[in-house]
Amino acid sequence: MALPTPGSCLLSVRVLKAHGFPSKDILTPSDSYVSLWLPTASSQEFRTRTVRNCRNPVWNQTFRFRIHSHLKNLLELKVFDQDLITKDDPILSVLFDVGTLKVGESQRESFTLNPQGKEELEVEFHLQSLPACPEQLITNGVLVARELSSLDVQLEKIGSIQNNSESDGGVEALVPGSYEGSQTVTCGTSPIRFHSPTCWESELSVKLQDTSQEVLKVPLKSLPSGHVVRVSLPMTEEPALMMQLKNEKGPEELAVRLGFDLCEEEHVFLRKRKQVVAKALKQVLQLKDELQEDEIPVVAVMATGGGIRAMTSLYGQLSGLKELGLLDCVSYITGASGSTWAMANLFEDPDWSQKDLAGPTAAMRAQVTKSKLSILAPSRLQRYRQELKERAQQGYPSCFTNLWALLNEALLHDEPHDCKLSDQQKALEHGQNPLPIYCALNTKEKSLSTFEFGEWVEFSPYEVGIPKYGAFVPSELFGSQFFMGRLMKRLPESRICFLEGIWSNLYAANLQDSLYWSSEPNQFWDRWAQDQVTLDKEATPSLKMEEPPSTSSKIAQFFTDLLTRRPMAGASHNFLHGLHFHRDYFQHPHFSAWRGTKLDGYPYQLTPMEPHLCLLDVGYFINTSCPPLLMPTRQVDLILSLDYNLQGPFKQLELVGRYCQQQQIPFPPITPNAEDKEQPQECHVFADPESLDAPVVLHFPLVNDSFRKHSAPGVERKPEELAAGEVNLTSSGSPYHYTKVTYSEEDADKLLSLTRYNICNNQERLLQALQEAVQRRRQRNSQGGQQ
Structure with missing residues (x-):
């Protein structure tokens, strides 16, 4: 069953402040930050800045998510006490059902760590309707399949320095939230392909092999659908490698049958x-x-x-x-x-x-x-x-x-x-x-x-x-x-x-x-x-x-x-x-x-x-x-x-x-x-x-x-x-x-x-x-x- 297209909304989440958070020891107040995870809108987990040595931190930071109202959108908020040596200590974790919000209205919520309510996190939510999204959803009332985009990436040598040793290897390409995740791209091979939800504002990130140096970042929405775009990689004083990118609509037909009847x-x-x-x-x-x-x-x-x-x-x-x-x-x-x-x-x-x-x-x-x-x-x-x-x-x-x-x-x-x-x-x-x-x-x-x-x-x-x-x-x-x-x-x-x-x-x-x-x-x-x-x-x-x-x-x-x-x-x-x-x-x-x-x-x-x-x-x-x-x-x-x-x-x-x-x-x-x-x-x-x-x-x-x-x-x-x-x-x-x-x-x-x-x-x-x-x-x- 295909769902009608209306339902696209912009969710704004403003993480305000907290008070009464416990200290990790008697002498040192918490170094607190808040993480936000909404996997129906993005594969990325966002986080606020860290407020150090404070039992009553104030962040006042806003994060925005494009969501579809036909989905079960649960926002996970977690508060952590940052530790530079050991794993960060969790302080509070809460799931907020975005479906409880009304379009056009703001809603302020206080989340408590325990029933006594001494520790609280204050967050403000606002839901705004967006123009009709062309995305088609397929559902059986329990599971939902969304549209996919496919990105082809190919690497080739260019210029007069084709024997430059720096360009003999490949690069690491990453599309967060894609099925493939990270892949290695080398010259002279067939294109590699990434599949990711069309509605997500994904981006291609390119790094040199065996390094953490990022040499290219391309938002997929900036690529014209169905057309080849060539982008040079600045790996030396003059370009040595060129990437061919082609973003287009992914496979439409489902291979999974969604339905409760017999086949x-x-x-x-x-x-x-x-x-x-x-x-x-x-x-x-x-x-x-x-x-x-x-x-x-x-x-x-x-x-x-x-x-x-x-x-x-x-x-x-x-x-x-x-x-x-x-x-x-x-x-x-x-x-x-x-x-x-x-x-x-x-x-x-x-x-x-x-x-x-x-x-x-x-x-x-x-x-x-x-x-x-x-x-x-x-x-x-x-x-x-x-x-x-x-x-x-x-x-x-x-x-x-x-x-x-x-x-x-x-x-x-x-x-x-x-x-x-x-x-x-x-x-x-x-x-x-x-x-x-x-x-x-x-x-x-x-x-x-x-x-x-x-x-x-x-x-x-x-x-x-x-x-x-x-x-x-x-x-x-x-x-x-x-x-x-x-x-x-x-x-x-x-x-x-x-x-x-x-x-x-x-x-x-x-x-x-x-x-x-x-x-x-x-x-x-x-x-x-x-x-x-x-x-x-x-x-x-x-x-x-x-x-x-x-x-x-x-x-x-x-x-x-x-x-x-x-x-x-x-x-x-x-x-x-x-x-x-x-x-x-x-x-x-x-x-x-x-x-x-x-x-x-x-x-x-x-x-x-x-x-x-x-x-x-x-x-x-x-x-x-x-x-x-x-x-x-x-x-x-x-x-x-x-x-x-x-x-x-x-x-x-x-x-x-x-x-x-x-x-x-x-x-x-x-x-x-x-x-x-x-x-x-x-x-x-x-x-x-x-x-x-x-x-x-x-x-x-x-x-x-x-x-x-x-x-x-x-x-x-x-x-x-x-x-x-x-x-x-x-x-x-x-x-x-x-x-x-x-x-x-x-x-x-x-x-x-x-x-x-x-x-x-x-x-x-x-x-x-x-x-x-x-x-x-x-x-x-x-x-x-x-x-």
Whole structure:
């Protein structure tokens, strides 16, 4: 949506005086100054002069900003006590919402350091309307993209002194607030380019290399648009270098989709998938009449994480759904952490759900039961190292998750797979499979834990996006570099193993220390599994890691030149970088604030201000892949919740319910009774009869109930078969603990049989839930028609 052009104003900020400021010591009063930062108007932070040795400083200085009233303009004022030796001491910090000002009026404010009001800063504001600005803003009501200008800069030698040594090098060119920042310009090379917001009064600053001497400063607004301007650089007694400057309109089309609706590709898929679902429902429910399009319910499979256990179990349960003829009734399948490994494997085949899953399951079983020692062989380590170098050279940021991704790929495959997320679009062309959605969490790398702040990120073959902001990019562009919604540098699409590394980097916590503290491969595997004996539960690993030993291990030294620090997050270029916030973003109905923190009320601390995303396994918060299914635009009627946790069969689902309650998202109450908690069954139904907007949840915890005595639904085990029904799912001592990367053939077969059985043994409940989903869809349509 484009906003109308009026809204340009001139903000005048007059910093008057302060009184009662504390002293940095008993004898010396403060040396005070005030900084002003308004990033929607300028990249530059302004500051007053310093008033020395004064508890009641007077500045009386005025600063002016050109702003757009459709943006959330928050002026940050900070008072500092200047210190020439140590870092300046902050005295007061305040955010002032410029949107509270009225055009044509002056407003005087006193900001206090504490409730007693003994220390005060006095500031006067004045807002003046400006002639209509030609700038076009594009917004979804939360984020705003502004117009960009591009500046081309080229350097050439001139005059009779072309061999002068002073001109052999280049110069440093800087455009503050541009995407590129500072760049080196050398003679005889192609022009360099800067991109910066058109509305900012930016300027080009040129300095000699390796010096702080500024030889040129050019305001960009002084350059005629679309014309080449030549400027000489006075580096010697006579000009030796000439700069060619060309300022013109930057790219207009956004590469980031700003909107809260589903993308057109997903709408097309759903229309095709409904035909498949309608046919399957008619068959399994034995319906006489064809379902109308608006009567077809949206059914989703929601799988949790859990390492190899989750991957294996998902194969078993999908096989069960296939056997019952129910897989074609599913429109979405979401996964997190280990379950994404199964999804990524299956979607390599465009027709996987239309085939017998025995073949893919056998291939997965072979990988689960193989020895993992060879993945740390010197030849393999060298290959990882080379690919990480190439990836860094392409422009991807280095982080430990990239190494984990390659190791994880070796755990699950014999050879590297050249598969990409966008390749999975082939599996959706005819609606022949459910749409896969993979989940991750974007959080803050420093200061805040995931329980204090986090943002759900969804990955589909069509798009990658953060629904909270209504911002999405095509899946093939994820990882490329963006600014203000425009594509700045396209990078080759990552192999999907690097995305799997992001989706499942919970496991990289142990892996990271194991690599750094192990000298040989067998020591690595010993360290990886050393907590198995004493670990009572599956604890989420801490993000605070030990420092590596002073002498690097033989394994770790392969990567010390690539990994200079040890972050757990998957660092990716931020496709929201540079975007601004709409003035009413916080009141937007689709903007989902994180209830545990006030950070969402301070747009300058949110994701668009960050150059990189900080992506984590969702297991650091809630082990679920449910959030994408709760978007109102997807209208999911029935969720088949496949839970692979060994501890607490309802714990993660209860956390989802609590999260939804906090976020005011329609979701059924998760209230298992005491008997179910003590002895959970294979399937539990949760519904909210008062809300048609809340999906029904059919919850399948990982339990060994009637499977102990039955080899198939209704078929009791013979005495010699009872051992096959004993599956150890305890939280301690289980062969399926999340850090286990190798299963015995017996354990793999038991888990596959158990999970397949648990689905098939609940055929009647599944059919009943599908029948009720059709009725709920009809009832919802009926109520919608009455309204």
